[in-house]
Amino acid sequence: MFKNSSHKPIVVLLVDDQPIIGEAVRRMLSDQGDIEFHFCRNPTEALQTADDVSPTVILQDLVMPDVDGLTLVKFFRANPKTRDIPLIVLSSKEEPDTKYRAFESGANDYMVKFPDKLEVVARVRYHSGAYTALLERNEAMRKLQESQNALKNELDEAEHYVKSLLPKKFSDGKVATDWVFKSSTALGGDCFGYGWLDENRFAVYLLDVCGHGVGAALLSVSAMNVLRSQSLAGVDFSMPGQVLSGLNNAFDMEKQNGMYFTLWYGVYDTLSRKLSFASGGHPPAILVSGGKYSKLMTGGIVIGGMPDAKFSSLSVEVPRGSKLYVFSDGVYEVEYADKSGMMSVDEFAKALVDSPPAGESKVDSMVRFSQNAQQSEQFEDDFSLCEIVLK
Numbered sequence: 001m002f003k004n005s006s007h008k009p010i011v012v013l014l015v016d017d018q019p020i021i022g023e024a025v026r027r028m029l030s031d032q033g034d035i036e037f038h039f040c041r042n043p044t045e046a047l048q049t050a051d052d053v054s055p056t057v058i059l060q061d062l063v064m065p066d067v068d069g070l071t072l073v074k075f076f077r078a079n080p081k082t083r084d085i086p087l088i089v090l091s092s093k094e095e096p097d098t099k100y101r102a103f104e105s106g107a108n109d110y111m112v113k114f115p116d117k118l119e120v121v122a123r124v125r126y127h128s129g130a131y132t133a134l135l136e137r138n139e140a141m142r143k144l145q146e147s148q149n150a151l152k153n154e155l156d157e158a159e160h161y162v163k164s165l166l167p168k169k170f171s172d173g174k175v176a177t178d179w180v181f182k183s184s185t186a187l188g189g190d191c192f193g194y195g196w197l198d199e200n201r202f203a204v205y206l207l208d209v210c211g212h213g214v215g216a217a218l219l220s221v222s223a224m225n226v227l228r229s230q231s232l233a234g235v236d237f238s239m240p241g242q243v244l245s246g247l248n249n250a251f252d253m254e255k256q257n258g259m260y261f262t263l264w265y266g267v268y269d270t271l272s273r274k275l276s277f278a279s280g281g282h283p284p285a286i287l288v289s290g291g292k293y294s295k296l297m298t299g300g301i302v303i304g305g306m307p308d309a310k311f312s313s314l315s316v317e318v319p320r321g322s323k324l325y326v327f328s329d330g331v332y333e334v335e336y337a338d339k340s341g342m343m344s345v346d347e348f349a350k351a352l353v354d355s356p357p358a359g360e361s362k363v364d365s366m367v368r369f370s371q372n373a374q375q376s377e378q379f380e381d382d383f384s385l386c387e388i389v390l391k
Contacts, residue, residue, distance in 0.1 A: 012055060248309050
């Protein structure tokens with residue numbers, strides 16, 4: 001004997017104007033403990049009855065007074081509450097044309113009166129089981145959508161918080177700053193900042209946590225707060241190599257759920273006009289001066305990758321009016337729309353040398369440059385680009 005695999009009861013609604021048919025079907029199903037049977041003799045009340053009893057399968061006669069059977073099938077399919085309920089047509093006619101019109105109207109199955117009990121029970125269970133599975137799948141999808149919406153709201157809040165930590169743009173007699181940040185399709189781990197260490201030394205840094213999501217954002221914010229507050233014991237924040245070493249020890253990836261980050265950190269001394277810098281697994285910063293560019297990096301490993309790793313610093317002299325660009329790999333690791341490959345850091349750096357169109361900032365023009373390359377406004381990774389004009 002067939003059994004219902006679902007915990008939900010099978011609810012059968014029979015629509016037929018003949019009481020004898022109703023009684024016959026009732027007796028067929030009476031020994032099926034998990035099947036609930038309802039009979040509607042008046043076809044004009046069928047839709048309301050279906051609304052009242054919520055059937056998992058409908059059996060319906062084709063020849064009835066007041067309402068044509070095929071028309072009633074169409075009514076069931078047009079009604080949002082019944083359009084997905086399996087509908088089995090009962091008919092004394094076995095002509096192909098009649099079956100064709102029944103299926104065309106929306107019937108799921110067709111039985112010629114009067115079928116054997118085993119056939120009725122089997123078809124009722126089969127169609128009811130499929131419908132119950134559909135309901136359960138729809139409910140699971142609804143809950144998943146609710147969960148995704150809740151997660152999206154949390155990600156939006158986290159993104160808003162990350163953006164609130166980004167520095168204000170300013171211009172004074174020594175330095176002018178500008179930046180652009182565009183979040184990716186998923187919350188990323190980019191964060192950056194800059195500020196005066198004292199009246200003559202200006203620090204700038206950008207970090208990029210591996211991966212995406214809330215975990216990456218939390219690690220990014222934690223590291224960012226350490227940099228902003230200069231809260232690493234024994235570390236001179238005017239010495240880039242010391243800063244990276246201190247962060248590497250403070251954020252050991254084994255204690256950060258296997259997560260690490262890359263970092264570029266530089267300090268500009270306005271008196272000596274020297275820029276000291278260090279990098280850990282991060283793309284080079286680009287210094288633009290005299291119509292040329294140079295790449296600034298030291299080649300250290302990622303932050304948190306190896307305990308007690310040492311990070312060295314380098315320094316360069318900076319001509320007046322030079323522009324320093326610090327960014328994450330999301331600005332240039334975009335695939336060309338023609339599938340010819342991925343943009344290189346040098347291709348991006350060459351574009352940094354060019355003057356922006358009139359009325360457009362350089363950082364905004366670089367966003368457009370990368371968007372044009374991939375022929376899409378949405379980036380797969382965070383787009384973080386800082387411009388520091390060293391006057």
